[in-house]
Amino acid sequence: MSAAQPPGDGAHQLLVVIDPVARRTDGESVRIAKDVLSAGSHAKICLPDGPEEFARALSRRGSRRPVVVGDDRALRRAVAQLHREREPAGSALSLIPVGTAAALELAHSLGVPMGAVAAARTALDGAARKLDLLVDDSDGVVLGALHIPALSALPGASAAHTGVTAVWDTCRNLVRTLVRPAPQTPAAPPPTHRLRVEADGVLLNGLDRPVESVTVTAQGGDGGLAEVVIRPPSADPVTAEAKAVTVSGADFRYRADIQVGGPVRTRTWTVRAGAWGLMLPVDEG
Known part of the structure; x- marks a missing residue:
C-alpha cells in the first residue's frame, strides 16, 4: 500500500482510500476525484492492494x-470495517462512485452523486445523513436491501436421439415448424421455498406456506424499523414493520445488497437506527 500527503489549503482532514478495482476500472475518474479532494482539503491518499490493506488503512x-473511491462492494467493505470498530456513526463516510452501473446500484439508491466531480464536492461540502443498518447474528451488515429468493433447480437435459432416426425426426420437425407455429408451452410456475418468518416475535409466515421471496429493507427515518415483504405464490404480498426479523427453514441463501450469503438454516437481522453516516448533497429545498 502506498500513501501520499498532497498539499491542500482547506480545513478538511480526509483519508482517501482508493479501491484497487476502481483504479483498474476508470483511472481517469479516480484522478479527477483526487484532484478535487486534494484542492479542497488536506487529503491523505491511500492505495491499498487488497481487502486487508483497505481495512488497515481505515482503522488507522x-x-x-x-x-472511499470505488463501487458498492468498496462501500460495504468500509461500513463493515467501521461497524467492527463499533463506531460507524462517529465517522461520516463519503463515497466517490467508480465502476459500472450495475456495480453502483446501491450507491445510486442511497443518493450519492454519480459523477466524480459532484461526488468529490459532496465529500467536501455535503451534509452527513444518519442511516439505519441491518446487522445479522453473525455480525454481517446490510446497507440497503436483504433479499431471500427461491432458487429453481436447473432443468434436466433431455435425452438426444441418435442415428438416422434422429436426423429424420429433426427434418420432419423443422418442416412442421415452418408450416405452422409451434404450440405455446405453458409457463412454468415460479420457484418457491418454505420459510418461517418472524417479525419482532410475531409469526408472519409458517413452514406450511410456500413463498417466492422475502425482502427486508431498512427504512431510515426516525422509527428504526425495517420493512418486511413476503411474496407468496398467487396471493397478495404480506408486509410488516419490525426492529428484528428472523428467517428459518431448510438451507437458504440470501443477497445482502450485492453480497450473497449462506446457506444457513436460521438468521436474524436487527435494525440499528442511525448506525452510520453518509455524506450526501445538501438539500437546497
Missing part, C-alpha cells in the same frame, strides 16, 4: 474523515 484513519 485517526481523526481524518474517510472517503
